[in-house]
Amino acid sequence: MINPIALTQGDAAGIGPEIIAKSYRADPALMQGCFVAGDVMTMRRAAKVEAGANRLPLPVLVLDGVAEAPFAPPNCIPVLQIGSALCAPDEPAIPWGIVNPKAGEFAGRCVVWAAEACMKQEVAAMVTAPINKAALAAAGPEYSQFAGHTEILQFHAAKFTGATLSEMPVRMMLANDELRVVLVSVHLSLREALEAVTITNVMETLRITHYSLLQWLGRPPRIAVAGLNPHAGEGGLFGREEIEILAPAIEAARAQGWSVNGPWPPDTVFMKARQSRHAFQDIDVVVAMYHDQGLVPFKTLAMETGVNFTAGLPFVRTSPDHGTAYNIAGKNQASETSFREALFLAVDIVKIRMNK
Amino acid sequence: MINPIALTQGDAAGIGPEIIAKSYRADPALMQGCFVAGDVMTMRRAAKVEAGANRLPLPVLVLDGVAEAPFAPPNCIPVLQIGSALCAPDEPAIPWGIVNPKAGEFAGRCVVWAAEACMKQEVAAMVTAPINKAALAAAGPEYSQFAGHTEILQFHAAKFTGATLSEMPVRMMLANDELRVVLVSVHLSLREALEAVTITNVMETLRITHYSLLQWLGRPPRIAVAGLNPHAGEGGLFGREEIEILAPAIEAARAQGWSVNGPWPPDTVFMKARQSRHAFQDIDVVVAMYHDQGLVPFKTLAMETGVNFTAGLPFVRTSPDHGTAYNIAGKNQASETSFREALFLAVDIVKIRMNK
Numbered sequence: 001m002i003n004p005i006a007l008t009q010g011d012a013a014g015i016g017p018e019i020i021a022k023s024y025r026a027d028p029a030l031m032q033g034c035f036v037a038g039d040v041m042t043m044r045r046a047a048k049v050e051a052g053a054n055r056l057p058l059p060v061l062v063l064d065g066v067a068e069a070p071f072a073p074p075n076c077i078p079v080l081q082i083g084s085a086l087c088a089p090d091e092p093a094i095p096w097g098i099v100n101p102k103a104g105e106f107a108g109r110c111v112v113w114a115a116e117a118c119m120k121q122e123v124a125a126m127v128t129a130p131i132n133k134a135a136l137a138a139a140g141p142e143y144s145q146f147a148g149h150t151e152i153l154q155f156h157a158a159k160f161t162g163a164t165l166s167e168m169p170v171r172m173m174l175a176n177d178e179l180r181v182v183l184v185s186v187h188l189s190l191r192e193a194l195e196a197v198t199i200t201n202v203m204e205t206l207r208i209t210h211y212s213l214l215q216w217l218g219r220p221p222r223i224a225v226a227g228l229n230p231h232a233g234e235g236g237l238f239g240r241e242e243i244e245i246l247a248p249a250i251e252a253a254r255a256q257g258w259s260v261n262g263p264w265p266p267d268t269v270f271m272k273a274r275q276s277r278h279a280f281q282d283i284d285v286v287v288a289m290y291h292d293q294g295l296v297p298f299k300t301l302a303m304e305t306g307v308n309f310t311a312g313l314p315f316v317r318t319s320p321d322h323g324t325a326y327n328i329a330g331k332n333q334a335s336e337t338s339f340r341e342a343l344f345l346a347v348d349i350v351k352i353r354m355n356k
Numbered sequence: 357m358i359n360p361i362a363l364t365q366g367d368a369a370g371i372g373p374e375i376i377a378k379s380y381r382a383d384p385a386l387m388q389g390c391f392v393a394g395d396v397m398t399m400r401r402a403a404k405v406e407a408g409a410n411r412l413p414l415p416v417l418v419l420d421g422v423a424e425a426p427f428a429p430p431n432c433i434p435v436l437q438i439g440s441a442l443c444a445p446d447e448p449a450i451p452w453g454i455v456n457p458k459a460g461e462f463a464g465r466c467v468v469w470a471a472e473a474c475m476k477q478e479v480a481a482m483v484t485a486p487i488n489k490a491a492l493a494a495a496g497p498e499y500s501q502f503a504g505h506t507e508i509l510q511f512h513a514a515k516f517t518g519a520t521l522s523e524m525p526v527r528m529m530l531a532n533d534e535l536r537v538v539l540v541s542v543h544l545s546l547r548e549a550l551e552a553v554t555i556t557n558v559m560e561t562l563r564i565t566h567y568s569l570l571q572w573l574g575r576p577p578r579i580a581v582a583g584l585n586p587h588a589g590e591g592g593l594f595g596r597e598e599i600e601i602l603a604p605a606i607e608a609a610r611a612q613g614w615s616v617n618g619p620w621p622p623d624t625v626f627m628k629a630r631q632s633r634h635a636f637q638d639i640d641v642v643v644a645m646y647h648d649q650g651l652v653p654f655k656t657l658a659m660e661t662g663v664n665f666t667a668g669l670p671f672v673r674t675s676p677d678h679g680t681a682y683n684i685a686g687k688n689q690a691s692e693t694s695f696r697e698a699l700f701l702a703v704d705i706v707k708i709r710m711n712k
Contacts, residue, residue: 189585189595194547229545230647239545267651274656291586293648295623297656300630 002033002350003124004069005343006114009038009046012086012094012103014324015334016129017046021077022336023343024058025050028074030343034127035069035078037110037117039086043079045093049332066122082110096330104135108143111152118315119160125316125346129339132324147187149319150310157313170312171208173285174294174321175345176302178274180285181294182209182311193290197228197241202249205287210258212311213285218352221284224269225250225262228289232265262287270297307342309349316349318342358389358706359480360425361699362470365394365402368442368450368459370680371690372485373402377433378692379699380414381406384430386699390483391425391434393466393473395442399435401449405688422478438466452686460491464499467508474671475516481672481702485695488680503543505675506666513669526668527564529641530650530677531701532658534630536641537650538565538667549646553584553597558605561643566614568667569641574708577640580625581606581618584645588621618643626653663698665705672705674698 010016021043024031036043040062047057061072063080072078086106087093094103114126128149137144146152150170158168173182184205185196206223213221225246226232229239236243246263253260262269266289273283274297288294298306299321306321320338328334366372377399380387392399396418403413417434419425428434442462443449450459470482484505493500502508506526514524529538540561541552562579569577581602582588585595592599602619609616618625622645629639630653644650654662655677662677676694684690 187586187590187594189589189597190546191550191595193586194550230543230549230651233545234543238543239547241545266648267655270652270656292622293652295586296626296649297652299623300626300653300656 002354003122004066005034005346005350006037006066006117006123006126007034007343008110008114008126008128009036009042009107010129011100011107011132011135011324012039012042013096013098013100013135014130014132014326014329016107016131016324017042018049018330018332019320019334019336019339020129021046021050021058022334023340024075024077026336027340030340030347032072032074033070034343035063035066035072035080037080037082037114037126039106040079040081041093042086043077047077049330052332066117082106082113097326099132099134099138101135101138101140104132104137104139105143107131108136108139108146108152111149112156115153115156115315115317116160118317119157124350125318127339127343127346128317128319130320130322130324132326149317150186153310153313153317157315161314168312169204169208170310171205173209173212173309173311174298175307175309176298176305176341178301179270179298180213180273181270181298182285182287183291183294184287184289186291188291190290190292194228197245197289199245199249199252202246202287202289203252206249206253206258206260207256208312209285209287210253210256210260212309215353216309216349217284220259222282223253223258223260223285223287224264224273224283225260225287226266226269226289226293227263228266230265230267232263266293274301305341306338307345309345316346316353318346318349358710359478360422361390361702361706362393362422362473362479362482363390363699364466364470364482364484365392365398365463366485367456367463367488367491367680368395368398369452369454369456369491370486370488370682370685372463372487372680373398374405374686374688375676375690375692375695376485377402377406377414378690379696380431380433382692383696386696386703388428388430389426390699391419391422391428391436393436393438393470393482395462396435396437397449398442399433403433405686408688422473438462438469453682455488455490455494457491457494457496460488460493460495461499463487464492464495464502464508467505468512471509471512471671471673472516474673475513480706481674483695483699483702484673484675486676486678486680488682505673506542509666509669509673513671517670524668525560525564526666527561529565529568529665529667530654531663531665532654532661532697534657535626535654536569536629537626537654538641538643539647539650540643540645542647544647546646546648550584553601553645555601555605555608558602558643559608562605562609562614562616563612564668565641565643566609566612566616568665571709572665572705573640576615578638579609579614579616579641579643580620580629580639581616581643582622582625582645582649583619584622586621586623588619622649630657661697662694663701665701672702672709674702674705
């Protein structure tokens with residue numbers, strides 16, 4: 001038996017709580033052993049949204065502690081209240097679809113709680129519903145410094161293990177049925193992203209990719225490195241980064257015994273990786289040099305089934321590949337597909353880890 | 357009745373001649389009114405490759421002039437010999453799959469001939485089989501200055517019309533069933549491509565895109581502009597090009613009465629454009645800021661059916677979206693799908709032009 005998996009409810013003004021409620025309705029077997037790290041009243045409201053006018057909402061089961069989670073029956077939503085209630089009994093609920101500092105603070109609080117629970121090995125993994133960057137920024141100094149989940153998790157993982165931030169490098173990995181992509185950098189301008197393509201950063205990305213997927217797949221992954229320039233520089237004609245940075249980094253990675261090849265022309269490597277997944281050929285993952293190089297093919301192929309995995313953390317964290325979708329929050333229109341895919345992936349990785 | 361369409365045979369050491377022969381076999385109705393601007397002996401060899409061991413090759417019909425092309429019967433390959441034969445009778449044929457200066461020179465010669473025939477309105481359009489950049493570079497001073505088809509065509513269109521190169525701006529447009537993309541720049545390093553994102557270049561791209569698709573679709577196209585930075589800069593947080601360059605260029609384009617919107621986050625605009633093509637919604641074409649931003653989603657979606665259209669020229673030129681594929685040349689393994697798609701597109705545009 002594995003430890004429970006924590007589902008953080010995300011921003012209460014967004015679609016997070018309702019996609020969790022939808023997942024509990026849609027797939028009770030998958031949800032067994034999971035619990036919501038969140039706010040009881042918020043999850044009750046989400047259960048009502050999910051039920052609509054003609055069904056009873058799924059009941060919310062209030063947990064007294066993580067240890068109760070495995071014993072929750074199916075067809076209810078087990079919730080562990082994190083800190084005090086998001087809204088006092090005499091306060092109005094958080095309005096849907098509006099940036100709200102309290103909702104931002106509460107969402108951040110749940111993420112920090114879950115990360116610590118992962119590191120104390122009280123929970124086996126965490127799956128995070130979306131938070132809102134603006135709400136986080138408005139939530140006060142404890143959270144406003146973070147651009148999103150990844151940065152919060154990196155900070156608290158470093159703090160917990162006594163490491164510095166630079167000793168706890170993390171990378172965003174995206175996965176769907178056709179493609180896995182790891183990004184050298186994320187939220188930088190393209191100009192800054194170019195500067196971030198260094199031998200050190202690429203090598204670090206390859207290291208994180210190798211060890212994360214080793215854990216995930218249970219075997220060494222075959223890593224393809226995308227070039228930075230058109231045609232991977234065409235032998236230096238359209239840029240020299242492939243020759244001066246990528247080739248040495250790949251060579252160093254191969255010297256470690258990792259299965260790394262490239263740099264490949266960016267415009268065909270994703271297509272080849274995609275075919276590869278179907279044909280069990282030779283690319284398990286593509287390392288992309290900047291945000292859009294990886295995100296563009298990933299999202300163009302599949303919007304609903306993308307999963308985000310934070311590689312490099314000392315615990316398993318996955319999330320759906322979408323945001324809070326304020327425009328449809330509270331309307332029962334959001335799809336829970338990506339959230340369920342994220343949970344599937346977390347369960348898979350946890351199981352592979354245990355069987356090792 | 358429309359003028360004939362010229363098919364340039366491409367590099368004789370590559371797959372160009374055989375994909376033309378395959379197209380004649382596969383779709384005689386489509387090929388009616390087309391002819392090969394090339395080398396008779398090369399096309400005879402290609403016809404033999406296409407036929408294989410158990411069929412007779414399609415006969416090559418040697419034309420004395422363009423005017424004969426419409427009267428060629430189906431199920432033969434009409435060829436107009438461009439200049440003298442590629443190989444003298446006592447010389448060995450061009451070896452497959454090896455860079456050959458003579459093949460490069462001949463391929464370039466056919467392209468220049470067809471461009472001039474287009475401008476003299478002797479032919480209605482040209483569809484170009486792939487040439488090899490290295491063979492072109494080895495072909496002597498007349499061709500070695502050009503990186504590929506686009507540059508040759510731009511140069512000779514400018515020369516023919518008495519314009520300067522900067523007065524004859526062209527852009528690469530790619531099209532398949534799901535997506536149309538126009539690129540602000542092509543064969544530059546990513547660093548140089550960033551510098552090429554100027555108000556002038558973006559505005560010029562929008563102008564070419566608008567007028568080319570107006571001709572192609574027979575109505576004003578709805579143009580979506582991709583941002584340069586992740587999340588289209590997230591309000592200036594990840595780069596200011598969207599604010600300082602793209603927004604003013606888009607505003608200027610709208611002031612011209614063109615249907616232009618954006619800048620959109622690069623990681624979702626291609627996905628939306630793709631859905632749009634199916635749903636007849638609101639994106640006909642995406643303007644991409646650099647080579648791989650447009651090529652990555654395009655090629656990841658579909659390798660075999662991509663078509664390249666050179667927008668901005670005073671005539672219609674399309675080509676398949678692949679290279680000479682030296683590794684399979686002469687083996688009858690190459691697919692003619694993209695070449696046929698390119699010809700379909702050329703025919704469509706020519707017909708729409710005529711009906712105006």
